[in-house]
Amino acid sequence: MKLHTLLIGLVAVGVLTSCSKKPEPKVTPVPAPVQPAAPVLQPRTGEPVQPVTAQAVKDAAMVELGKKLFFDPRLSKSGFISCNSCHNLSMGGSDNLKSSIGHKWHQGPINSPTVLNSSMNLAQFWDGRAKDLKEQAGGPISNPGEMSFTHELAVGMLQSIPGYVEEFKKVFKSETIDIDQVTSAIAAFEETLVTPNAKFDKWLQGDDNALTKEELAGYELFKSSGCTACHNGVALGGNSFQKMGAVEPYKSKNPAVGRFAVTKDNADRFKFKVPTLRNVELTYPYFHDGAAPTLSKAVEIMGQIQLGKTFTPEENANIVAFLKTLTGDQPKFELPQLPPSSDTTPAPQPFGK
Numbered sequence: 226m227k228l229h230t231l232l233i234g235l236v237a238v239g240v241l242t243s244c245s246k247k248p249e250p251k252v253t254p255v256p257a258p259v260q261p262a263a264p265v266l267q268p269r270t271g272e273p274v275q276p277v278t279a280q281a282v283k284d285a286a287m288v289e290l291g292k293k294l295f296f297d298p299r300l301s302k303s304g305f306i307s308c309n310s311c312h313n314l315s316m317g318g319s320d321n322l323k324s325s326i327g328h329k330w331h332q333g334p335i336n337s338p339t340v341l342n343s344s345m346n347l348a349q350f351w352d353g354r355a356k357d358l359k360e361q362a363g364g365p366i367s368n369p370g371e372m373s374f375t376h377e378l379a380v381g382m383l384q385s386i387p388g389y390v391e392e393f394k395k396v397f398k399s400e401t402i403d404i405d406q407v408t409s410a411i412a413a414f415e416e417t418l419v420t421p422n423a424k425f426d427k428w429l430q431g432d433d434n435a436l437t438k439e440e441l442a443g444y445e446l447f448k449s450s451g452c453t454a455c456h457n458g459v460a461l462g463g464n465s466f467q468k469m470g471a472v473e474p475y476k477s478k479n480p481a482v483g484r485f486a487v488t489k490d491n492a493d494r495f496k497f498k499v500p501t502l503r504n505v506e507l508t509y510p511y512f513h514d515g516a517a518p519t520l521s522k523a524v525e526i527m528g529q530i531q532l533g534k535t536f537t538p539e540e541n542a543n544i545v546a547f548l549k550t551l552t553g554d555q556p557k558f559e560l561p562q563l564p565p566s567s568d569t570t571p572a573p574q575p576f577g578k
């Protein structure tokens with residue numbers, strides 16, 4: 226009897242399984258792991274540094290045009306140098322050279338600062354001689370040592386390219402292109418080059434696990450040593466002019482005199498715009514003369530000449546580790562496709578006069 230029942234049972238199982246089209250493996254339901262409720266992050270207050278917020282795009286068509294101009298080497302006499310040559314957006318918005326190389330391999334006088342987050346600067350250039358990004362953008366195009374063009378030639382070149390004529394018309398509702406439109410569009414693009422979501426910003430927003438012990442120790446030391454007297458705010462810089470060599474003179478072969486060049490006030494001699502420390506890991510070499518090849522060297526010099534402090538190797542490493550947490554999301558976009566030149570577009574002059 227027992228065997229009989231067993232057989233019936235087996236047949237029944239067989240029948241059941243052969244009837245159902247898709248045999249479902251029998252699984253014992255496992256209770257879903259209980260997800261801990263996401264902790265409500267409490268943003269830190271009272272810190273001398275604040276997080277970067279992503280930039281809302283105001284006029285997408287103008288930004289797109291500005292991006293094209295930023296990448297267009299035809300804005301230079303050589304037809305070879307674009308804004309991106311010296312502010313390479315694949316390299317933290319700088320060129321990673323001691324000083325930039327311009328028209329006809331001309332060695333530039335000064336290190337190229339990053340264009341990332343430059344909209345936060347109180348003024349543009351190391352000495353602040355341009356009041357904003359729009360005013361700044363006209364500079365390099367006509368600078369003989371940079372793009373070596375003139376504004377008239379640049380506008381004429383753009384006017385000869387039907388693709389640009391159409392796009393400027395769409396953006397500026399005007400029949401003719403002028404330099405004001407060119408610099409407005411470039412500035413609009415540059416305003417979008419902000420870098421949110423750095424590890425340090427996550428910590429500022431309340432994520433206790435965002436920083437390692439060393440990085441946090443570096444930040445504490447950065448504050449307690451007095452670095453934040455000059456490197457503070459959202460950009461950790463960009464908001465004041467300060468003497469390079471506040472405690473001990475800085476020795477440089479570079480002839481730049483800093484803010485004095487603009488104000489002619491002796492008190493401004495050797496004052497430079499405090500550079501942002503956002504993405505500083507990417508923007509080596511450091512200082513206006515590009516004399517510090519590494520972050521560790523820059524921190525050592527800053528400690529000595531700005532604060533009269535000598536850091537131990539461990540302290541230096543911690544500060545460097547902290548500085549590396551300031552690298553945010555780099556700009557992400559499609560490479561712009563530039564409208565082709567026309568038969569009337571003047572030929573580039575990479576060599577010759």
Ligand code: HEC
Nearest residue numbers: 307308311325326327335336337338343349350351365371
């Ligand atoms: C040949 C290299 C070169 C080219 C090309 C160039 N730049 Fe620069 N840029 C520099 C250098 C060097 C500086 C710093 C000059 C100074 O402070 O005296 C600078 C400064 C700047 C600054 C100021 C940043 C700050 O923190 O003060 C911005 C913004 C900028 N450039 C944007 C542009 C744009 C836009 C273009 C294209 C129209 C452009 N650059 C073309 C080398 C270049």
Ligand code: HEC
Nearest residue numbers: 451452455467469471497499500511512513523527528531
């Ligand atoms: C008195 C103001 C002041 C203090 C304090 C100060 N800095 Fe600076 N920092 C500057 C100025 C100004 C520059 C640019 C100087 C130049 O290139 O001529 C600079 C440049 C830097 C740079 C190079 C950035 C670049 O892109 O070239 C780093 C890194 C830096 N500082 C880190 C620090 C650290 C770390 C401390 C604390 C140990 C500190 N700074 C303290 C004013 C200050």
